[in-house]
Amino acid sequence: METRIAVIAIIVEDRSRSEELNQILHMYGEYIVGRMGVPYREKGISVISVILDAPQEKISALSGKLGMLKGVSSKTVYSRLPERSRN
Numbered sequence: 362m363e364t365r366i367a368v369i370a371i372i373v374e375d376r377s378r379s380e381e382l383n384q385i386l387h388m389y390g391e392y393i394v395g396r397m398g399v400p401y402r403e404k405g406i407s408v409i410s411v412i413l414d415a416p417q418e419k420i421s422a423l424s425g426k427l428g429m430l431k432g433v434s435s436k437t438v439y440s441r442l443p444e445r446s447r448n
């Protein structure tokens with residue numbers, strides 16, 4: 362299976378969406394290489410970065426689901442490396 366490396370940057374402005382966000386991320390857990398979340402209490406937001414090694418269609422599907430959550434903003438950045446087979 363051909364995969365790509367990507368990072369999804371997520372800003373959670375509505376913390377009541379955290380459970381729904383975590384459920385979505387859990388659905389794609391097999392593709393998540395790492396995840397870091399930082400609460401920015403002074404601004405009342407959380408910033409999360411998720412590193413993926415996944416097929417293009419899985420990254421796009423996850424990104425699309427995140428984009429539909431109100432109070433959550435996300436952007437996806439892809440590695441310039443060519444697609445590669447997943448071990």
